[in-house]
Amino acid sequence: MITFLGAILLLVAGYFIYGKIVDRIFGVDDRIPTPAYKNQDGLDYVPMSWWKGSLIQLLNIAGLGPIFGAISGALYGPVAFFWIVIGCIFAGAVHDYFSGMMSLRHNGEQFPALVGRYLGQNVKKFINFISIILMILVAAAFTAGPAQLISSLTPLSFISSLVVVFIYFLVAAVLPVNKIIGKIYPVFGAILIFMAVSIAVALMFSGKQIPNLTLANLHPGDLPVWPLLMVTISCGAISGFHSTQSPIVARTLKKESEGRKVFFGAMIGEGIIAMVWAAAGMTFFGGTGGLQEAIAAGGPAGAVNxxxxxxxxxxxxxxxxxxxxxxxxxxxxxxxxxSRMMLSDMLSSVMNMDGKWKVSIVTLSVAVPTFYLSTIDYTFLWRYVGWTNQLVATVMLWTGAIYLLKNRKFHWICALPALFMTAVVSTYIFYAPEGFQLSYRISMIIGSILTTIILGWYVLRIISFKQKDKNDYAKQAA
Incomplete structure (x- = not known):
């Protein structure tokens, strides 16, 4: 119980203390007009209040991620608490803040455009492909489950339920952001918060003992904590998916000072939700063994129910x-x-047509493969989403680091978590079942080598920028 309450307090303190530090380093300036006003188009660029933006951001980045991921991560025991707190404050919230604020500062640019601006066009092309594939997979995965439940509760068949969900998807994707998302998503965001608070209060008064922190690995399957836990619990700690969502809200903010409340704050909120469900998972079933049995019987959804x-x-x-x-x-x-916004940006130079037709065609081009994937068993593809998600998060953190480095600001707030996540994804892909399935020791060695190479690349960038500063200073002196 003490660890649980202490972790919640640390997350809140992280928002008020570290969030202000990050905000100061970025250097917000309310004198700069935001894209919501500069590019106002009645579709994606629409000014909205920060509290609506915050609830929309929370709902967009959260969904079932901090619930299902935290339930699965709870199999490792209370060490999951440690990862959620450290990961959320020093990696996830920083990641979300910079993905949103850099988009805000760069005219509402999408994540791949930001990557191209600071890491080069070759990386941008790779990330464009990876990001759109990730979006399609996420949309498909988050369609099939609800459609199955709707078909079990109503006379509709699975396909009919799927069609109903997709009709809503298409309408929501092409209507102005303030018509559906801006009106009802704050309500759903409030429901998500109410759900987490209700579970937390009921759990504390249930008479069950919430375990206190231990760094011991309690996973019944004896799976290693590093790096599997950092991929299992992504939403609630750090998730690359968030960097694709932040520009949606960045295009609606009225001033830069609202960014900390929306981007950093929503991630802290998601961390608290993940903490609640991780505690519930490892407490309610009498330990990680009981939790594993519950997940095996009905999956994370069954355990949550x-x-x-x-x-x-x-x-x-x-x-x-x-x-x-x-x-x-x-x-x-x-x-x-x-995915519609990213594809529109990619095709903007070759699609000279009316805006409404362009939006409709691009939306259908990503909706069709999403619908198809929702109708088949594509588990073999979904297994790669976790690693792909964290790879995207790693690239976003390196993008933020280079942004700060170029602007002569304290870049290590992004570079250190970027280096950490580089080690995670480099080790994971060689060890995991969906990866190369090498031995744990070999995977650790390869991961360490790759991380060292990336560190070397970054040190050379630092030296390059310092040398440029010296040259500029010498020219000015002359």
Missing amino acids: EISQSLLGSLGGVLAILGVIILPITTGDTALRS
């Missing part, structure tokens, strides 16, 4: 159904919207 109904009764059942239907749908439609 059992926890909700047992702790909150009929209210919990309603919240669980709302969560499993509404939350993934709202994540899926913004994933589709993000």
Whole structure:
């Protein structure tokens, strides 16, 4: 119990203390007109209040991620608490803040455009492809589950339910951001917060003992904490998916000083939600062994449903159904919207047509493969989403580091978590079942070598910038 409450307080303190430090280093300036006003188009660039933006951002980045991921990560035991707090404050919130604020500062640019601006066009092409594939996979995954539940609760078949969900997706993806997303998503965001608070309060008064921190690995399957935990719990700690969502809200903010509340704050909120569900997972079933049995019987959704109904009764059942239907749908439609925006940017130089026709054609081009993937068993593809997601997060952090380096600011706030995540993704892909399946020791060695190479590249960039400063100073002196 002490660890759980202490972790919540640390996350809140991280927002007020470290969030202000990051904000000061970035250097917000409310005198700079935001894209919401400069590019106002009635579709994506629409000024909205910061509190709406914050709830929309929370819903966009969260969905079921900090619930299902935290439940699965709880199999490792209370060490998951440690990762959520450290990862959320020093990596995830920094990642989300810079993905949003850099978009805000650069005219509402999408994540791949920011990567191209600071890491080069070759990296941009790679990330464009990876990001759109990630968006399609996320949208497909977050469509099939709700459609299955809708078909089980109504006379509709699975395909009919899928069609209903996709009709909503298409409408939400092409309508102005303030018409559907701006009106109902703040309500759904509030429901997500209410759900987490209700579970937390009920858990603390349930008589069950929430375990305190231990760094021991309690996974029943004896899977290593490093680097698997850092991929299992992504939403709630750090997730590359967020960098694709931040530009949606960045195009609606009225001034730069709202960025910390929206981007850093929403990530801290997601970390608290993940903390609640990780605690519930490892507490409710009497330990990690019981949790593993519950997940094996009904998956993370089954575990969430059992926890909700047992702790909150009929209210919990309603919240669980709302969560499993509404939350993934709202994540899926913004994933589709993000992929539409990215593809539009990619094709802007070759598509000279009316704006509405362009939006419709581009939306359909990403919706069709998403619909197809939702109808088949594509588990073999979904296994790669976790690693791809964290790879995107790593690239975004390096983009933020180079941005700060170029602007002669304290770049290590992005570079250190970027280096950490480089080690995570470099080691994971060689060890994981969906990767090269090498031995743990060999994977650790390869991961260390690759991380050292990336560190060397970054040190050379630092030296290059310092040399440029010396040359500029010498020219001015002459």
